[in-house]
Amino acid sequence: MxxxxxxxxxxxxxxxxxxxxxxxxxxxTTASRLGDACTAADLGTRHPYIKTTEVSPTITHFKGWFVTEGTTGNQTVTTSTQTTISVSVGLNNNIEGSFAPETLGKAGTSVGLNVKVEYASTSTESNSVTWHFGQPGYYGVYKGTKKVTGTYGSLNCNRVQQGDGSWALKWIEGPDGGNFTTYTTLEEGAVRCQDKVPPDSIMAKAQTLLDCGSAAAKAEHPAGAVAPTAKQKRDRLEQHPAPPSxxxxxxxxxxxxxxxxxxxxxxxxxxxxxxxxxxxxxxxxxxxxxxxxxxxxxxxxxxxxxxxxxxxxxxxxxxxxxxxxxxxxxxxxxxxxxxxxxxxxxxxxxxxxxxxxxxxxxxxxxxxxxxxxxxxxxxxxxxxxxxxxxxxxxxxxxxxxxxxxxxxxxx
The missing domain is CATH 2.80.10.50 (Trefoil (Acidic Fibroblast Growth Factor, subunit A))
Known part of the structure; x- marks a missing residue:
């Protein structure tokens, strides 16, 4: 056009x-890469491409739970909300049309994860986790996910002057772009201070929230929720921005x-x-x-x-x-x-x-x-x-x- x-x-x-x-x-024509040829029929279309990504194991619900001798076995623990994650692309979290799902799909592919490609949100309510506790000890009972965030740009079809002075239609980087947020399937579990867990895992993130200090410290809140960290408070603010009016x-x-x-x-x-x-x-x-x-x-x-x-x-x-x-x-x-x-x-x-x-x-x-x-x-x-x-x-x-x-x- x-x-x-x-x-x-x-x-x-x-x-x-x-x-x-x-x-x-x-x-x-479906966009593939910057600089590929396009046609006049593509002048009114756009396609996303992923510019940056970040994967952050995130705990959405958590509770510190003390299991004593004689109380092992299956228990149902009510966890408290730590962070709420909402899927969003660009202006808001209304995933409409085809551009937003395509953006999220490409984001998941770029990090090798299966992510939500439609609107979804982790629960803001307390959640119960039923778990088999085989040994006494102090546990962090959690639900969590891998939060995927990043930035995207758009590929648009436009005329480009080539080195020999001639003109051609090619996919260029459009002037528009924005941020996206999505996440993987929720996981739940329980972890102790002494457990060896993979670094950068959801379980490791839960372990950092667990008070692994002295017995006296644990006795102060044997079944209480561990307070969110400063970073989690910042994450909460990021997850609840003022809606665009x-x-x-x-x-x-x-x-x-x-x-x-x-x-x-x-x-x-x-x-x-x-x-x-x-x-x-x-x-x-x-x-x-x-x-x-x-x-x-x-x-x-x-x-x-x-x-x-x-x-x-x-x-x-x-x-x-x-x-x-x-x-x-x-x-x-x-x-x-x-x-x-x-x-x-x-x-x-x-x-x-x-x-x-x-x-x-x-x-x-x-x-x-x-x-x-x-x-x-x-x-x-x-x-x-x-x-x-x-x-x-x-x-x-x-x-x-x-x-x-x-x-x-x-x-």
């Missing part, structure tokens, strides 16, 4: 360059940019159209409505005319606000939860909120095909079906059938 020949950063070189080989039927369609939340009285818009006016077909993005007339596919006509009242404003470019990727001529508002993601899969685009007063900023991925010069990605959510735009009145929506991985590819047609 690319920007048409226009001015400055949009200019096409004088040499005649063919459009990318993606002009053919959409293929839904999604902006409403009427008043988007500022995300790092202050409101501006006026936008610096380019003079060119565009239609954002479906390649080779008559429908294009049309702004809503009613405030509660969304951006829809519409046919252009003399009655369109410029609702299908868009300007690119406050344009910047980094590593060949355009960032811009999309200002509609017909209503004088900017495109944004609607709804109280902006990270929702299939949330519709709408228009609001321009405030330079990151929800109103979009990345534009371009086909090779000579082609007007583009892909559009929201800066705040990282989701790609597309539509469920080609029809008059169909909403333009966001999809975490884009539309793999090529319906996230548009043409930017200068009016």
């Amino acid at each position: 690319a920007v048409t020949a226009a001015a400055a950063a949009w200019a096409v070189t004088a040499m005649s360059l063919a459009a990318s080989p993606a002009a053919a039927a959409p293929t839904g 999604g902006p409403s369609a009427e008043q988007p939340r500022a995300t790092g940019r202050s409101a501006r009285a006026a936008l610096d818009c380019q003079a060119e006016i565009y239609k954002i159209a479906v390649p080779g077909k008559p429908l294009s993005w049309g702004a809503p007339i009613l405030a509660a409505d969304g951006v829809r596919l519409r046919p252009s006509s003399i009655f369109s009242a410029h609702l299908d005319n868009w300007r690119l404003c406050n344009v910047t470019e980094r590593n060949g990727v355009i960032e811009a606000s999309l200002w509609n001529w017909g209503i004088g508002g900017c495109a944004t993601i609607s709804g109280q939860n902006p990270a929702a899969e299939r949330a519709a685009l709408t228009t609001v007063n321009c405030t330079e909120d990151d929800l109103q900023r979009f990345y534009i991925y371009r086909d090779v010069p000579g082609s007007s095909k583009i892909g559009v990605q929201n800066k705040y959510t990282g989701y790609m735009t597309g539509y469920d079906r080609y029809a008059d009145g169909e909403f333009i929506r966001q999809y975490s991985s884009g539309r793999q059938d090529g319906t996230g590819t548009y043409t930017l047609i200068r009016v």
Whole structure:
């Protein structure tokens, strides 16, 4: 998906360059590595790649338990919550669409573990552990898991100029990314101070919580919960961050940019159209409505005319606000939860909120095909079906059938 020949950063070189080989039927190419070839059908898609990972044995429930002579055998011990782990990718812990599960799956593969790839959370309630205690002694009764955290980036299709001056479409590192958290299957057990356990294991982590000091110290809390360490307290804070307060369609939340009285818009006016077909993005007339596919006509009242404003470019990727001529508002993601899969685009007063900023991925010069990605959510735009009145929506991985590819047609 690319920007048409226009001015400055949009200019096409004088040499005649063919459009990318993606002009053919959409293929839904799956991203593999940075620098691999992609097609114009991939301009509206994204795929995750794992940048960093960390595996931390973590105790979720624990209790110090003293077993005396005559009390060995099966016992049920009620443990107390130490740490709560919630699966999350990016903005929140709503694992929707395909991008988040793909991210978690790749994270698990990279560390060689089977991890949760859907939303899950360890229990915040006290948990019982039934265990056979064969010998008297002081035990740490626990439930735990391996917590896997890290950072991810996205692979996006965009034009890249090669060493000989020609252009090609390749998978590049997109401007967006974030953090993820997941964990492995829970394990439960009991461990004593004198037990030899594998280092960096869940059992070893439980042993560090066990008071292995003097008998007098143990007598002070023979069956009490061991207090969490300072690190566990920090982990708890990390696991319970303040939830993102999604902006409403009427008043988007500022995300790092202050409101501006006026936008610096380019003079060119565009239609954002479906390649080779008559429908294009049309702004809503009613405030509660969304951006829809519409046919252009003399009655369109410029609702299908868009300007690119406050344009910047980094590593060949355009960032811009999309200002509609017909209503004088900017495109944004609607709804109280902006990270929702299939949330519709709408228009609001321009405030330079990151929800109103979009990345534009371009086909090779000579082609007007583009892909559009929201800066705040990282989701790609597309539509469920080609029809008059169909909403333009966001999809975490884009539309793999090529319906996230548009043409930017200068009016």
